[in-house]
Amino acid sequence: MPSSRIPLPGSGHLPLLLAMLVFLVTAVATFAAWTSAQRTAERQLRETFDYRTRDMVFSIGRRMAVYEQVLRGARGFLRGSVELDQAAWERYYRLLRLDEAFPGMEALGIATIVPAGGLAAHEAAMRRQGFPEYRIRPTDARATYTAITHIEPFGGRNLRAFGYDMYSEPVRRAAMERARDSGQAALSGKVVLVQEDATGGAGRPQAGALMYLPVYRAGQLAGTVEQRRAAIVGWVYAPFRMDDLMRGLGGAHSTDLDIEIHDGEPAGDSSLLYRSPNASGHRARLSASAQVLPGGRAWTISMRSSAALEASLDSTRPRLVAITGLGLGLMLSVVVWLLASERRRALQLAQAMTLELRQSHDQIAAEQKRIQVILENAPDAFVAVDAGGRITDWNAGASQLFGWSAAQAIGRDAAELLPEPARAAFRAAFAAYARGGGCAMLGAPTELRVLDRAGRRIPAEVTVARLPVGEGFGATAFVRDITQRKEAEAREQQRQQGLIEARQALARAQKLEAVGKLTGGVAHDFNNILHIISANVQLILRTDASQRKRLLSILDAVERGAKLASQLLAFARRQPLHPLEVQVDALLERMDSLVQRAAGDHITLEKRVPPDLWPTLVDPNQLEHVLLNLVINARDAMDGNGRIVLTLGNVHVEGDADLAPGDYVTVAVADHGHGMPQDVMERAFEPFFTTKPEGKGTGLGLSMAHGFARQSGGDIRLASAPGQGTTVTIYLPRHVASAPAPAPAAALH
Template sequence: MPLLLALLVLLVSLVVTFSAWSSAERNAQAQLLETFDYRTRDMAVSISRRMAVYEQVLRGARGYLRGSVEVGQREWEEYYRTLRLDQSFPGLEALGIAAIVPSAGPAARALATSVTRIEPFSGRNLRAVGFDMYGEPVRRAAMERARDTGLAALSGKVVLVQEGKAGQQAGVLMYLPVYRAGQLTGTVEQRRAAIAGWVYSPFRMDDLMRGLGGAHSTDLDIDIHDGEPGNDASLLYRSGQVRAARLRASAQIVPGGRTWTITMRSSAALEHSLDTARPRLVAITGIGLGLLLSIVVWLLASERRRALQLAQGMTLELRQSHDQVAAEQHRIKVILEHAPDAFVALDARGRITDWNAQASRLFGWSAAQAIGRDAAELLPEEGRAAFRTGFDDFAVHGHCPLLGAPNELTVLDSQGRPIPAELTVAVLPIGQGYGATAFVRDIRQRKETEARELQRQQGLVDARQALARAQKLEAVGKLTGGVAHDFNNILHIISANVQLMLRADGANRKRLLSILDAVERGSKLAGQLLAFARRQPLHPLEVHVDGLLDRMDSLVQRAAGDAITLERRVPPDLWPVLVDPNQLENVLLNLVINARDAMDGSGRIVLALSNVHVDGDALLAAGDYVTVAVADSGHGMPLDVMERAFEPFFTTKPEGKGTGLGLSMAHGFARQSGGDIRLASEPGKGTTVTLYLPRHMAAREVHAT
């Protein structure tokens, strides 16, 4: 009996040892598979992210060009060196410009290109200068796709012009179209008509991939094919020799609108990292303990007391093992309860089974309220049917598109309020089916930050554009003022001499009067130019604009015409301003006449006055202002006309219908008076011209005009 008992104990020990060894072996295999899955996902994301970064480099270069491929070699070199592209973006072979050039010769094509700029302008990149990439089918297909879509386009596999006879690598090129400034690009035909060239970057695939692996670059053997894997003709990159690997995975990315298939195999180095020591230790320990236990049982079988002691010892070990399991479960619970993201676990029916404290804070349900609910209640109503259908399929097969990388979606709290969130889902095997675990991160603050940053960037763009227009008008004003001043001096000389001649000789009086009339018109033109240049003599007085409009009422009504409805909006307690009243009358009259002409004889003109406080911007100092807005219901202005509206002699009226100095004079008067003028218009919806006149803080005069 002692021998049979010892053999039975040994058999049980071997069974337990085999079970523990199998579990350890499965854990080691699972750990290797988990490491491989992480490496493959990380590699695919790294390649996709790197290509997206290079696309942003091209977008930055296109923004620098601002609608023209005509850039000097020195400026292009300075741009490349300032951004340190060769140091900040490893794998970027070069940054170049392919411009459209005239095609000559009997076999001339409809379109030809030439590489006009490339940096770094040295070494093998010199071979690309002047190369017509549009003449090669693979490159042309990518260039046409970029031109027609307005997006970055990646070419198929090519041999770069930079390659020599030795050490050739497979190459690809990424193109981004450059459209001429001011051209419409809303349709394919408009984009084809507006194309001026391309900014592009060539990539040598071995150089591109060299910096992506990092510390774990030896864990994977990688093949990259252009499109679906085929023969060597589609092979872009291969990191090592093809071998029979334990693990294998594939992923597809779409850089620049072109599909790349990435085939990844576990390398020998990764497979050698498989933990075989632990299963071996478990097996050796289990067999040794089984033999020892069998010997002990055989020796002590005849002594009940010693057998009881042995049983107590085994009981203590089992209790310790149970305590360890309980402690591990408690540790996992503490980790989940203090996790920064909400944790939700679902069974195979889509019901909530686990719910941490962060989930309660995010969704507003306690764990007792949430557990047992259908997870579809966390989603908006329009997405619940699709979730139930997809989860039923997932519960059977264990696959869904949300597995792995984080995904953004909208969830609902207990009050039905939408919350933008980031979801990371993992499979949870449950019996014969599959459940899921999910970490849900609240990204409301991140979304708000992104929206504020977008608004800030748009504000910077608007400010830069306004400053550029002001600088342009300032330069034109200086030139115009100088010319008008000299012209006015000449007119004074002519006028004085004509008047002297009129006194001395009356025979040619009619001709002299004609000359004098022309001189007066030239003097008026010079005065308008001086007004635009802000060099006209002003006699500022304290003016109440509402009283000024009352006195001008009949004049303004005659200028507008009987078919025009004239409406005034004047607030109470309007602030006074310090301006030249005569010049202000001229400006208002010109604005009303422009509004009348924009409506083809019928419509409505609104004169609106208001007190405003301006915090300050690129062209207007902070302070209090009185605004005078002249709004019409005419045909409005397109953007290109608005950008030139304040330039002298620019007009959209027919020849002989205007000098083009009305708005430019108003602009010069407003700026010379310490204010500004703003233009708002939309085709088909009318135009509003707003004068900003600084508030006058002096005591109100009884005779103020």
């Protein structure tokens, strides 16, 4: 009986069953991979949102802290007084460029306290200053008046605030009292600024707030609340329009968040200070809130993810995972179905494919690991950038140099690693490079400044390499911190410059010393000759009066020669001095009318005297002569029109090459005249050297002052620059004895 092969039941459906099983397994694996990719995308969105919210809260707090520092600077400028010229306040405002550098700060002003009994006098004084319509508003009677007496920029809507009494309004008054009693900056609650057009003019009125910093009277105690209330003379303040204040915060990512800021706890529109202009009504996936305390007042910041941020959710990768997985599953199912009849062959093929894939995967993983180990242990920072200018790779060296972790840095705009002035040029140059691949920085190291997370500029050496990315070009860069090298170069340059300056100073000192010895000898002998001539002329006058006129002319010439000799001896430090204990501030008071006459009617004299000025031991007559000469020089330097500042002070000197260590009284005469170039300053103390026209000066004033200061145990210093005026400072030793010291021996004649 012939043998026969009996087929197994259902064996004809086995290939189909195997193909379906393979497809089911790949579908499950694809679903798991898709779920993982979806979770990863959600996590990245959450991390981006968390970073944006933290950055926004930090930026708001930092901006308000910066504005508080602006007020502190303004208070320091006032020096304990709100009696300030309007032009000086305007110059200070323009110098800070607040309108350009501090968005949202509507103005910088001074609120002055006006006693109730002095209201009329205050308004009259302001009108005399050129404000005929000035009046404190509101006009109703009250116990305490304040007025905005200074505000910059002085124009536009800020004119509505000029003269306004902010203390009359409860919200502003609460902040002003809090600042007065604490001595710190205080932020008001929500207000509508006086600058806003309440009549419905062009532009929507913005919510606002004001920050106040108290100004206490100079020299008055302010350690307790009672003392601060007694010492208060006014406030420096800044009004903020919230929409303007928030403008620019967030930078290129400002549309990623829908923001609301409330004064204190959220209570609807009554507490709402700010709402993002691009806020939409969509249901946000993510939300967060935080509080900041600018000026001691709580602001609640509510943030939601915007439609633009949620649109950046990476949905492409999960979709690709699903499509790829299903496609591969379908292909594998077809392969299994086609090869099911050749089970061994199919198994071998599957094993070979699996082995090849595993080997390829292991090889790629090993290569990636090797590259990662090399980059992580590289001594320099490594940064890779794609064709869009975004950071794609970041090693440990980069984290150490720039201060951002890899998670924080990847995805950032590479231009953020450069200082602000260089970013626009970098973006333009990189866009051209990404299209064509041409860059002058390729290959050779280039020195430039980079910016770390704290805003510190770091000198660095950057080596750039081209990185093809799709149809464009990215770049890789190794960044090396060369701070120590630059510091060493700077120290060497400073050392060389110091050596040059020391040599020049030594040469000038030796020159002056030689001139002084020569001048002293000549003046000494010349003085002796003049004594002989004077004595003989006086004897002739007693015996022969017929030539009296000529003899008197000879005596006059002898007196002028004696004066010249005295000035030359002063320079040579050989003049006879009669030192006494002198209070320089009292001496200045006695000389006030004399100095004013010497300066002229068109010169304004300003004296700055500390309350506890030390005494000094000098010849008062010689000191008066020196001060008169310095004032006349200052007058001539300003062509007889300007301001001369006489400043007295106490200083302690250590480590000065020309002055012995100890205490000194300084007398400084400053003008705003033409100033002196360096070559003129080097010769300024030489006898007979002058820059004045013929017949306008002898050239002995500064040389006499130099000799007097040195002979008195002190020194004289010049500080000047062309077009910036000149300051002459005399150092005189402090006198600590109860009785005047003996005068130095007179020079021999």
